[in-house]
Amino acid sequence: MSILIQNGTALLPSGSSPNTSVAIEGSRITQIGTDIDPSGFDTVIDARGQLIMPGLVNAHTHLAMVLFRGYADDMALQPWLEEMIWPAEAKLTPEQIYWASLWGAVECIRGGVTAFCDMYIHMDQVGKAVEKSGLRALLTYGMIAFEPNEKMEKEFAISMELIENWHGKADGRIQTAIAPHAQYTCCDPVWERSIDIAKERGLLLNTHLSETRKEVDVCIKDSGKSPVVYLNDLGVFEVPTLTAHCVHVNEEDISILAEKNVRVSHNPGSNLKLGSGIAPLPEMLEAGVTVGLGTDGTASNNNLNMFEELHMAAMIHKGTHEDPLAVPAKQAFDVGTAGGYQAIGVDEGGVLQEGALADVILVDLEAAHLEPVYQPLSALVYSAQAADVRTTIVNGQVLMKDRKLLTLDEQEIRTKINEIAQDYRRS
Amino acid sequence: MSILIQNGTALLPSGSSPNTSVAIEGSRITQIGTDIDPSGFDTVIDARGQLIMPGLVNAHTHLAMVLFRGYADDMALQPWLEEMIWPAEAKLTPEQIYWASLWGAVECIRGGVTAFCDMYIHMDQVGKAVEKSGLRALLTYGMIAFEPNEKMEKEFAISMELIENWHGKADGRIQTAIAPHAQYTCCDPVWERSIDIAKERGLLLNTHLSETRKEVDVCIKDSGKSPVVYLNDLGVFEVPTLTAHCVHVNEEDISILAEKNVRVSHNPGSNLKLGSGIAPLPEMLEAGVTVGLGTDGTASNNNLNMFEELHMAAMIHKGTHEDPLAVPAKQAFDVGTAGGYQAIGVDEGGVLQEGALADVILVDLEAAHLEPVYQPLSALVYSAQAADVRTTIVNGQVLMKDRKLLTLDEQEIRTKINEIAQDYRRS
Numbered sequence: 001m002s003i004l005i006q007n008g009t010a011l012l013p014s015g016s017s018p019n020t021s022v023a024i025e026g027s028r029i030t031q032i033g034t035d036i037d038p039s040g041f042d043t044v045i046d047a048r049g050q051l052i053m054p055g056l057v058n059a060h061t062h063l064a065m066v067l068f069r070g071y072a073d074d075m076a077l078q079p080w081l082e083e084m085i086w087p088a089e090a091k092l093t094p095e096q097i098y099w100a101s102l103w104g105a106v107e108c109i110r111g112g113v114t115a116f117c118d119m120y121i122h123m124d125q126v127g128k129a130v131e132k133s134g135l136r137a138l139l140t141y142g143m144i145a146f147e148p149n150e151k152m153e154k155e156f157a158i159s160m161e162l163i164e165n166w167h168g169k170a171d172g173r174i175q176t177a178i179a180p181h182a183q184y185t186c187c188d189p190v191w192e193r194s195i196d197i198a199k200e201r202g203l204l205l206n207t208h209l210s211e212t213r214k215e216v217d218v219c220i221k222d223s224g225k226s227p228v229v230y231l232n233d234l235g236v237f238e239v240p241t242l243t244a245h246c247v248h249v250n251e252e253d254i255s256i257l258a259e260k261n262v263r264v265s266h267n268p269g270s271n272l273k274l275g276s277g278i279a280p281l282p283e284m285l286e287a288g289v290t291v292g293l294g295t296d297g298t299a300s301n302n303n304l305n306m307f308e309e310l311h312m313a314a315m316i317h318k319g320t321h322e323d324p325l326a327v328p329a330k331q332a333f334d335v336g337t338a339g340g341y342q343a344i345g346v347d348e349g350g351v352l353q354e355g356a357l358a359d360v361i362l363v364d365l366e367a368a369h370l371e372p373v374y375q376p377l378s379a380l381v382y383s384a385q386a387a388d389v390r391t392t393i394v395n396g397q398v399l400m401k402d403r404k405l406l407t408l409d410e411q412e413i414r415t416k417i418n419e420i421a422q423d424y425r426r427s
Numbered sequence: 428m429s430i431l432i433q434n435g436t437a438l439l440p441s442g443s444s445p446n447t448s449v450a451i452e453g454s455r456i457t458q459i460g461t462d463i464d465p466s467g468f469d470t471v472i473d474a475r476g477q478l479i480m481p482g483l484v485n486a487h488t489h490l491a492m493v494l495f496r497g498y499a500d501d502m503a504l505q506p507w508l509e510e511m512i513w514p515a516e517a518k519l520t521p522e523q524i525y526w527a528s529l530w531g532a533v534e535c536i537r538g539g540v541t542a543f544c545d546m547y548i549h550m551d552q553v554g555k556a557v558e559k560s561g562l563r564a565l566l567t568y569g570m571i572a573f574e575p576n577e578k579m580e581k582e583f584a585i586s587m588e589l590i591e592n593w594h595g596k597a598d599g600r601i602q603t604a605i606a607p608h609a610q611y612t613c614c615d616p617v618w619e620r621s622i623d624i625a626k627e628r629g630l631l632l633n634t635h636l637s638e639t640r641k642e643v644d645v646c647i648k649d650s651g652k653s654p655v656v657y658l659n660d661l662g663v664f665e666v667p668t669l670t671a672h673c674v675h676v677n678e679e680d681i682s683i684l685a686e687k688n689v690r691v692s693h694n695p696g697s698n699l700k701l702g703s704g705i706a707p708l709p710e711m712l713e714a715g716v717t718v719g720l721g722t723d724g725t726a727s728n729n730n731l732n733m734f735e736e737l738h739m740a741a742m743i744h745k746g747t748h749e750d751p752l753a754v755p756a757k758q759a760f761d762v763g764t765a766g767g768y769q770a771i772g773v774d775e776g777g778v779l780q781e782g783a784l785a786d787v788i789l790v791d792l793e794a795a796h797l798e799p800v801y802q803p804l805s806a807l808v809y810s811a812q813a814a815d816v817r818t819t820i821v822n823g824q825v826l827m828k829d830r831k832l833l834t835l836d837e838q839e840i841r842t843k844i845n846e847i848a849q850d851y852r853r854s
Contacts, residue, residue, distance in 0.1 A: 069797075070805040074755035107795040213749065272746030273809070275753070302809035303796040311735070316743065319699030322640065326702070328501035368534040369730040369813065370496075371841060372848030378497040382700070382729035386796065387814035414798060421799030 001026065001396060004038050008047025008362060009376050011054075011333070012352050016376040022052055024358040027171070027396040031354060043398065050390060051363040051376055054350045055114025056306040057340025060244040060265035060294030062120045063104035063129075064097045067420060069298040077212070077274055085299055088424055089121075096420050097122045101129035103417045106410050107304045108135060110403070111386035114359035114394045117242065117265070117294070117344045119179055119206060123162045131170040134399045134407045136359060138242075138344040139166055140179035140206045148189040156193065163201065173395055175345060177204040177242070183227040184215050191234045198239035204345045205236065209243035209264075212276050216248045228253035237262050242343050244294065247271050247279040254280065258287040263343040266335065268312040270296030282317050282326045285335070292343030293336045307386040310336045314381050329381040362391035428453065428823060431465050435474025435789065436803050438481075438760070439779050443803040449479055451785040454598070454823040458781060470825065477817060478790040478803055481777045482541025483733040484767025487671040487692035487721030489547045490531035490556075491524045494847060496725040504639075504701060512726055515851055516548075523847050524549045528556035530844045533837050534731045535562060537830070538813035541786035541821045544669065544692070544721070544771045546606055546633060550589045558597040561826045561834045563786060565669075565771040566593055567606035567633045575616040583620065590628065600822055602772060604631040604669070610654040611642050618661045625666035631772045632663065636670035636691075639703050643675045655680035664689050669770050671721065674698050674706045681707065685714040690770040693762065695739040697723030709744050709753045712762070719770030720763045734813040737763045741808050756808040789818035 003024040010020035010032065023031035023041070038044045072084035097120070108116060115136035118126055123141045130137045141159045145152035159178055167176040178194045180186040198205045210216050210227050219227045228249055231237065237260035244265045246257065257264060266279050284291055293309045295301045314332035318324050341350035341359075349357040363384060365373050370388070373379045392400040399407050430451040437447035437459065450458035450468070465471045499511035524547070535543060542563035545553055550568050557564045568586045572579035586605055594603040605621045607613040625632045637643050637654050646654045655676060658664065664687035671692045673684065684691060693706050711718055720736045722728045741759035745751050765777035768786075776784040790811060792800050797815070800806045819827040826834050 067799065069799070069810060070801045073802065073805045073809065074752060076751055080751070103795065103798075110795050268746075269742065272742040273751065275745045275749045275751035277749050278746050298810075302805065305796055305810075305812070308738070312739075312742075315696065315699040315739075316746075318702045319695075319705050319743075320747070322702045322704050324503055324507070324700065324702035325501060366841070368530065368537050368837070368841075369732055371530075372494065372496070372845055374497045374848070374852065375500065378500045378729065382500065383496060383725075383732075385732070385812045385814050387812050410795070414793070414795075418799055421801070425801065 002041045003043045003045065003393065003396065003398065004036060004041040005045045005047050005052055005360065005362065006038065008050045008052035009365065010052040010352055011377060020052065022352060022360065024393070024396050027358055029352065029354055029356045029358050032352060045362070045391060045401070047362050049364065049366040051365050051380060052352065053361060053363065053380070054337040054352055055359040055361045055392065055394065056112050056310070056336050057292055057344060057350065058108065058113050058116035058294050058304060058306055059242070059292030059340045059343040060267055060296055061116055061118055061304060062297035063116065063118045063126060064100035064120055065297035065299045066104040066107065066304070067096065067100040067417065067424070069302045071299060071424060073302070091423065092121070094122045094125050098125035098129055099413060099416045099420060101126045102133065102408060102413045104304060105129055105133035105135055106405065106408055106413060109133065109392045109399045109405060110389065111305055111307065112361040112363065112389035112392055113304065113306050114361065114392065115341065115344060115346065115349065117206065124165065127166045127169070127174060130174055132407065134394050134397050136173045136346065136394055138175045138177055138204065140177045142179050142181040143190060144181045144185045145187060145190050146185065147187055152190060163203065171395060177206040179206040182208040183219060183230055188234060191231065191236055195235055195239055205239050205241045207241070207243055209246055210248045210253070211245035213248050226250065226253050228256055232256050232260065240345065244296070245271065245276070245279065246284070247277045249280065254284055254287045254289065257284065257289045261290060263290045263292065265292050265294040265343055266313060267294045267296045268316055269309055270300045274300050278316060278320055281313060282321060285331060290339060290342050291335050292340035305386045306336060307384055310381055329377050332381050333377060358393060358396040360393045361389055364388045364390055429468045430470045430472065430820065430823065430825065431463060431468040432472045432474050432479055432787065432789065433465065435477045435479035436792065437479040437779055438804060447479065449779060449787065451820070451823050454785055456779065456781055456783045456785050459779060472789070472818060472828070474789050476791065476793040478792050478807060479779065480788055480790065480807070481764040481779055482786040482788045482819065482821065483539050483737070483763050484719055484771060484777065485535065485540050485543035485721050485731060485733055486669070486719030486767045486770040487694055487723055488543055488545055488731060489724035490543065490545045490553060491527035491547055492724035492726045493531040493534065493731070494523065494527040494844065494851070496729045498726060498851065500729070518850065519548070521549045521552050525552035525556055526840060526843045526847060528553045529560065529835060529840045531731060532556055532560035532562055533832065533835055533840060536560065536819045536826045536832060537816065538732055538734065539788040539790065539816035539819055540731065540733050541788065541819065542768065542771060542773065542776065544633065551592065554593045554596070554601060557601055559834065561821050561824050563600045563773065563821055565602045565604055565631065567604045569606050569608040570617060571608045571612045572614060572617050573612065574614055579617060590630065598822060604633040606633040609635040610646060610657055615661060618658065618663055622662055622666055632666050632668045634668070634670055636673055637675045637680070638672035640675050653677065653680050655683050659683050659687065667772065672698065672703070672706065673711065674704045676707065681711055681714045681716065684711065684716045688717060690717045690719065692719050692721040692770055693740060694721045694723045695743055696736055697727045701727050705743060705747055708740060709748060712758060717766060717769050718762050719767035732813045733763060734811055737808055756804050759808050760804060785820060785823040787820045788816055791815045791817055
């Protein structure tokens with residue numbers, strides 16, 4: 001299967017390049033230039049008036065929570081979790097998670113998201129949905145075990161089943177990781193065994209880290225250490241680790257994250273909406289931390305719109321730092337693309353260059369909210385909407401062409417998801 | 428001309444109401460109910476699967492600056508203004524401002540903006556564009572006069588010409604105001620005469636206020652007063668006043684704004700992007716200040732997307748206050764609609780009720796980033812995009828139906844705006 005994308009404005013590592021064509025053979029970008037002969041390609045896509053760029057990566061989400069988008073808003077964290085979200089999740093069936101994951105996949109593809117990291121339950125169903133959708137994903141099961149007991153053994157059994165069944169599947173589009181849920185929900189033995197598993201199998205370790213002030217204060221009170229220091233002292237960061245949030249991290253924490261090459265998923269929307277705070281993105285980038293962007297679950301966002309996260313990542317820190325030079329468009333773009341791929345352990349994605357994975361999206365540049373376009377990168381980061389995405393390609397397969405989905409039946413999934421939602425509506 | 432909007436989910440003051448119809452006769456909403464006979468209406472619009480709501484108000488913008496969207500980004504404020512924006516604006520011709528205003532109107536209509544407050548130059552051209560587009564607007568010319576000299580006389584002459592020519596025009600869709608640009612750009616005589624003009628003619632006064640920390644510090648250093656106190660002591664707030672920004676206001680300032688019923692346009696996007704800071708929206712609302720939302724000019728935003736401002740207004744303050752209960756969806760919605768109409772002095776707009784002005788938009792609720800919809804208001808504020816707007820009605824006239832513009836030739840305006848932009852491109 002070969003594809004030629006013609007005559008678009010390409011966002012190359014060297015900058016934006018007009019009238020550019022991108023050739024794809026199999027799962028890779030094989031050629032980029034201004035004059036590539038279209039004959040012999042299976043598919044030729046005209047990208048006139050469109051931006052050609054790497055797909056966006058959602059480095060931290062709980063995809064099936066699309067079922068709970070807007071289910072409960074404007075509540076304090078504890079009642080929101082205890083009275084609304086946890087009881088609803090307790091009712092979730094594997095079949096519901098399958099359909100909800102497909103619905104989340106539809107939103108990803110429509111919004112130009114080519115890869116994501118998911119941490120949820122019944123991950124087997126998420127795996128099936130990812131396989132069908134054509135997306136790329138790092139799948140993880142969030143283990144919770146306060147004590148080294150039977151529950152802990154059960155959590156590891158579930159994780160190992162996910163890893164055995166899904167690691168490297170779907171032409172390599174699916175990877176897995178070992179995932180202790182968080183420092184405050186897992187006892188030391190969970191971390192110790194997770195480190196061993198990650199080392200033995202060459203896996204990433206995925207976890208939540210320093211999301212709320214309370215979590216950090218409790219850890220310091222109990223151990224005298226911040227969660228970052230606590231996990232570092234346990235040796236967690238000796239294995240490649242992807243952490244979500246890092247909102248409440250100090251200078252010492254940041255230097256540890258940088259030194260140990262811990263990857264961070266910055267999730268501005270969720271952190272704002274839950275009142276967690278604002279992560280020090282400029283400081284983390286300055287220190288050399290590898291950062292990607294994520295939406296978190298849609299119950300706290302309320303969508304999988306990575307254009308919003310890109311926009312917020314570029315805007316918020318300018319305001320909080322009272323510095324218009326904080327997080328310029330190029331930096332936000334790198335975090336949303338290459339940074340995300342590095343964060344989920346896919347180092348060959350996230351850039352338009354020969355040999356890179358063919359995860360590519362086409363974005364309309366002809367719209368009243370975008371023209372005139374003086375700087376394509378600026379138009380993308382500061383003006384574009386998710387709805388401007390026209391075409392989404394993952395691993396050399398076209399998942400959406402001119403806004404028509406090719407791998408999923410949107411109407412069937414919509415009908416199903418609205419049926420399922422009836423079970424959760426409060427009368 | 429009569430319109431019946433049928434079978435939509437209406438956002439009424441009492442809450443969201445399914446299967447609801449809204450009847451419009453002339454420029455007013457005449458009936459709202461679940462069972463209105465469609466016979467006899469000139470136009471019947473099926474709003475199945477759509478939200479029926481008041482249009483959004485952009486309470487502070489410089490519409491024609493769409494010509495400079497993305498023209499210069501990621502720069503410090505002074506070089507941005509002095510090296511890029513001001514030299515570009517100095518080249519602007521009246522004809523360019525006419526076409527740029529039409530292009531801005533296209534973005535407004537597509538994004539569900541039914542009314543806006545504009546402060547710019549060559550306002551006669553903006554008036555012509557507003558008249559043609561069908562939008563509602565408060566038009567103001569920003570006067571700058573550091574001394575009571577000939578320049579000041581010229582500024583007032585330009586303002587009076589705008590007021591004489593355009594106040595109450597276009598079936599009353601166009602109102603005007605007297606507009607000293609800001610405390611730091613106008614000498615006392617400008618304020619004194621502006622107060623007299625506003626009183627004599629029953630006009631609003633429109634100005635920028637406490638946008639940057641520097642502006643406030645300089646005012647305190649020179650006068651011992653904050654800009655709010657300074658203008659209040661001059662008697663400015665004795666006339667109905669609409670101010671933009673109010674980012675750096677303290678408790679005393681806020682109590683003055685509330686007590687004198689000064690209306691504030693909160694412009695989160697522009698304040699973030701320029702590094703000005705984050706206005707204390709929750710505190711202003713708590714104090715009872717009338718607040719609307721605005722984008723400011725697109726050179727500092729970079730769009731006229733009020734869905735983004737609505738989203739940011741609801742999200743940012745939760746994060747900065749570490750309080751998930753700050754600015755709930757309903758409050759953000761009220762600020763973006765009714766608050767905006769009050770801000771621009773149009774008290775009969777911004778709510779779906781009988782007798783109100785027929786400024787109404789229809790927003791798709793059927794989309795992968797919106798469904799399932801448990802709470803329509805939540806879907807609008809936390810999940811929707813400007814591209815979800817299907818139909819825009821202003822003063823009882825349909826300006827866009829099912830995303831087709833009815834008053835403006837988008838392609839003609841696009842061609843023109845891209846031609847004009849060539850004059851501003853740097854080689």
